[in-house]
Amino acid sequence: MLGLTMCLTLTSILVAAQQKTRPSTVLSTIFPKGQKAPATNFTGNAWVTQLIQPDSAFNIPVGSVTFEPGARTYWHSHPGGQALLATGGTGYYQEKGRPIQILQAGDTVKCPPNIPHWHGASPDAGFTQIAITPNTETGRVIWLQEVTEQEYRQK
């Protein structure tokens, strides 16, 4: 009887610990990780999977991106803007000249057209996000320089 009680208690603690860690450290596994993102535009390890392929009737690419801890995009801008939906872990988002914002599951961001910015994971926890890129008739993305360690660590 004591063994069973101890067992149920341990199980409860483990399940509670799993639930407690979800908002800040558990990555979403809803969508596949996809392909490794190119080292020319990303620092560290990131993966991209295309969820909606654009076509003539439906010109809006949608993708899921997974960042390992410390991984992030280079600085870049979108001529038509981009929406980000945070789906798991802890992420960073920064527009040029503004402080880094922390993103957690459920947070959303509108990156305005032509504003240089970057996004990625925090140093200690990975990050998953959905990216929706509208108005692509003027281009999808303009890549800029790498986010330096000093810029990344200013948080």
Add this chain to the structure above:
Amino acid sequence: MLGLTMCLTLTSILVAAQQKTRPSTVLSTIFPKGQKAPATNFTGNAWVTQLIQPDSAFNIPVGSVTFEPGARTYWHSHPGGQALLATGGTGYYQEKGRPIQILQAGDTVKCPPNIPHWHGASPDAGFTQIAITPNTETGRVIWLQEVTEQEYRQK
């Protein structure tokens, strides 16, 4: 020692059961449920939360929808189409004249412009999805008639 072994075994079974049920029955809780969807366009209980509010620079509404088991939209069409991303549970999607498709977490759908269709939960498991509506300059949605029990139960 036997108690500890039994305990660890039970814990493993419970954690495995949690993981195993995820694809078909566990709803995503990444985004808030939001507001009850109007009974004029939905059968059963559904909730909608707007994730990206459209504006002049960024005219793409994005929302998360949660359907209770048995809940579904009325038949409707989108002049500019709509993309669906299944985020949890088990859903149904049907275009007029075609069979019902089952949707589970990770599945995606492009609803083509002007094609009557409906979507919602399966009878026994709820469903969560993200909806992305592009090309809204020609209108967001045209609502049609209710999905009858006979249409819904043909699966």
